[in-house]
Amino acid sequence: xxxxxxxxxxxxxxxxxxxxxxxxxxxxxxxxxxxxxxxxxxxxxxxxxxxxxxxxxxxxxxxxxxxxxxxxxxxxxxxxxxxxxxxxxxxxxxxxxxxxxxxxxxxxxxxxxxxxxxxxxxxxxxxxxxxxxxxxxxxxxxxxxxxxxxxxxxxxxxxxxxxxxxxxxxxxxxxxxxxxxxxxxxxxxxxxxxxxxxxxxxxxxxxxxxxxxxxxxxxxxxxxxxxxxxxxxxxxxxxxxxxxxxxxxxxxxxxxxxxxxxxxxxxxxxxxxxxx
Numbered sequence: 001x002x003x004x005x006x007x008x009x010x011x012x013x014x015x016x017x018x019x020x021x022x023x024x025x026x027x028x029x030x031x032x033x034x035x036x037x038x039x040x041x042x043x044x045x046x047x048x049x050x051x052x053x054x055x056x057x058x059x060x061x062x063x064x065x066x067x068x069x070x071x072x073x074x075x076x077x078x079x080x081x082x083x084x085x086x087x088x089x090x091x092x093x094x095x096x097x098x099x100x101x102x103x104x105x106x107x108x109x110x111x112x113x114x115x116x117x118x119x120x121x122x123x124x125x126x127x128x129x130x131x132x133x134x135x136x137x138x139x140x141x142x143x144x145x146x147x148x149x150x151x152x153x154x155x156x157x158x159x160x161x162x163x164x165x166x167x168x169x170x171x172x173x174x175x176x177x178x179x180x181x182x183x184x185x186x187x188x189x190x191x192x193x194x195x196x197x198x199x200x201x202x203x204x205x206x207x208x209x210x211x212x213x214x215x216x217x218x219x220x221x222x223x224x225x226x227x228x229x230x231x232x233x234x235x236x237x238x239x240x241x242x243x244x245x246x247x248x249x250x251x252x253x254x255x256x257x258x259x260x261x262x263x264x265x266x267x268x269x270x271x272x273x274x275x276x
Contacts (some may be wrong), residue, residue, distance in 0.1 A: 010232035012043040014081055016248055016264045018049035023241040023269035024146070025054045025194045026113070027142045027223035029076070030066040033226040033237055043237045048241035051075060052265060052275055054222075056113055056147070058083050060097035067105065074110040077275050078107045079147055080112040084245050087123040090131035095138050109273040111139040112147025113174050114158075119152040128153075129160060136164045144274060145170035154182055162189070170272060174209055175224050176207070183210040187218060192272055194248050197230030198237060200249045208253045219249050221262075 024045070028034070034041060042226045045053060055070060057063040063080050070076040080098055082090040102108045116128050116134040139146045149169060150157040161171070171191040176183070177198060186193055193214050199207050211219075223229075223246070225238035231243040244262070251261035268275070 005169050005219075007009065013044065013048035013244040014033075016048070016244045016258065018244055018247070018258055020046070020049050020051050021263040021266040022048070022221065022243060022247065023266040024050055024051045024223050024225075024243045025172065025220045025269045025273075026040060026079070026141060026196075027053050027202065027225045027240055028054055028058075028227075029053070029225070029240075030062060034239065035066075035069065038073075040073070041241075045240040046075070048244045049262060050240050050243060051158050052077060052270065052273075053240050054096065054109070054147075054269075054273065055081050056080075059086055059089060060094060060101055063101050063105075067107070070107075076107075077109050077273060079110045079112045080108055081112045081147070082131065083113055083149060084115055084117040084128045084132065085120060085122045087128045087131045089188065095134060097134075099138060099142060102144065108144075110145040110172070111135055111142075111188075112172070113149040114146065115149035116153035116157050117149060117151045118156075118246065125156070132157075132160060133164060133219060136161070136166065140164075140169075143193045145172065147172045147174050149174055154178060157273070158182075158185055158189075159225075166191075172220065172272060174222065175228070176210075177204075178210065179206040180210040180213050183213045185231060187214060189223060192218045192220060194222045195246060195250055196222050196224050197228040197242065197246050200231040201234070202231075203242065208249075209255050211250060215244070216264055219250070219265050221250070221265045222271070
């Protein structure tokens with residue numbers, strides 16, 4: 001008998017049997033890779049135990065164009081900011097537009113993802129830093145939490161945050177992928193950490209080791225979908241349901257029950273973003 005050419009598909013997220021208490025703190029459901037299948041994606045998320053999803057709009061235009069996609073999905077809350085890759089679009093007009101959005105849309109819960117990206121370095125670092133600070137000050141003015149994007153720029157990111165008085169303010173370090181040293185600095189400043197799918201990748205030992213220094217009440221889970229898909233779905237499109245596999249990996253690393261970890265991280269996210 002010849003062997004089948006078809007591989008057994010990875011297990012579905014709902015087979016992990018997690019309670020309906022999880023939160024995907026960071027998703028890009030308005031992107032073309034996900035938008036056509038939105039209803040099916042959100043159904044799978046619910047079946048996997050995801051109670052809420054943080055939809056990140058990359059600028060006021062994206063919010064204006066796509067917010068109504070989610071009118072039928074109360075489990076989706078919003079995050080709005082200008083990514084460092086769009087630093088050249090962040091001027092006073094953009095800040096004014098974002099302030100107006102926050103004033104009129106109660107689904108908007110945080111400013112983000114904002115920060116610095118020296119990996120792609122699409123814009124001069126001085127410009128990235130200037131627009132980062134502009135949005136930090138906006139967040140203070142409108143009294144909203146901040147979601148940070150930092151890639152190959154952690155020293156400058158922390159320096160600017162501390163200079164702007166953000167120690168002790170509500171802040172989530174999105175897509176954390178560093179080591180225990182950075183995790184300790186984040187924790188000392190009273191900030192939260194969101195863990196993405198790459199924690200499941202075999203080579204990411206430093207990231208898994210960093211989990212041990214993050215207090216239980218500072219930890220969240222995210223997909224950053226459609227990117228950064230966790231094992232065993234790595235190589236395919238990511239979606240909120242797959243946060244369950246990230247959570248299961250984190251639970252193993254910390255030696256706690258997956259359902260407990262899932263619920264704890266979900267509670268942290270609901271408290272941070274002010275959602276019920």
